[in-house]
Amino acid sequence: MSATQFDALAYSALEERGDAVLLLPLGATEPHGPHAPLSTDTLISIGVCERTAMRLEGELDVLVLPPIAYGVTRYGAAFPGAVSISEATLSALVTEIRDSLAGQGFGRIVLVNNHFEPEQVRTLRETGIPLLDLTRRANAERLTEEFRSGSCHAGRYETSLVLADRPDLVSVERMRSLEAKLVPMPAAIAAGQTNFLAMGMDQAYCGSPAEATPEEGEQTFDTLAELLVELIREVARS
Numbered sequence: 001m002s003a004t005q006f007d008a009l010a011y012s013a014l015e016e017r018g019d020a021v022l023l024l025p026l027g028a029t030e031p032h033g034p035h036a037p038l039s040t041d042t043l044i045s046i047g048v049c050e051r052t053a054m055r056l057e058g059e060l061d062v063l064v065l066p067p068i069a070y071g072v073t074r075y076g077a078a079f080p081g082a083v084s085i086s087e088a089t090l091s092a093l094v095t096e097i098r099d100s101l102a103g104q105g106f107g108r109i110v111l112v113n114n115h116f117e118p119e120q121v122r123t124l125r126e127t128g129i130p131l132l133d134l135t136r137r138a139n140a141e142r143l144t145e146e147f148r149s150g151s152c153h154a155g156r157y158e159t160s161l162v163l164a165d166r167p168d169l170v171s172v173e174r175m176r177s178l179e180a181k182l183v184p185m186p187a188a189i190a191a192g193q194t195n196f197l198a199m200g201m202d203q204a205y206c207g208s209p210a211e212a213t214p215e216e217g218e219q220t221f222d223t224l225a226e227l228l229v230e231l232i233r234e235v236a237r238s
């Protein structure tokens with residue numbers, strides 16, 4: 001554990017740090033292909049938060065809160081491992097954490113989300129808490145081609161990120177054997193499809209996981225940290 005982790009500290013180390021920016025990593029526990037862990041989204045959020053806290057060392061006090069590893073995740077329900085909570089529960093969890101911290105004088109919190117089911121993103125937006133929202137066009141445009149295509153669940157984009165931080169959790173042999181699957185999820189969702197199987201994701205992935213590399217993952221983490229640094233600077237100014 002690094003010193004940037006909120007819950008790695010003793011309470012005495014938190015005194016007079018009310019100006020700190022607290023990052024709340026959010027993900028989901030849901031199927032990510034036959035090759036990647038259920039924790040993929042959560043791991044990505046944690047990886048971005050940790051890199052960002054390190055980058056801002058000496059400029060801003062940034063602490064990473066314990067992650068919320070459960071999200072609103074219904075599309076993968078046909079597969080084992082999809083554990084969903086409701087919008088109301090997610091909203092209550094996030095706002096109660098914000099309020100509890102605010103009560104102790106921590107007024108700056110930023111949500112860092114990497115699970116993109118529309119109901120998850122909408123719920124987080126509606127809390128009004130600053131959110132690293134990668135589904136916004138201005139952010140998505142700076143990410144990889146596969147991410148921008150929307151055909152990116154447990155594909156090259158996400159699997160590369162996991163390979164960068166937790167290669168031990170990826171079955172690389174399995175990954176290399178997976179054929180590319182083009183499923184533009186945002187369009188499928190807009191057309192009313194609400195489960196992976198109906199979208200043609202018979203192994204709970206789309207995109208090109210076989211092309212994933214840790215190098216691409218590290219590069220994407222760089223970009224994600226850049227986006228988060230920009231958001232944190234905005235929050236710190238306000």
Ligand SMILES: [Zn+2]
Nearest residue numbers: 040041154158
């Ligand atoms: Zn994911």
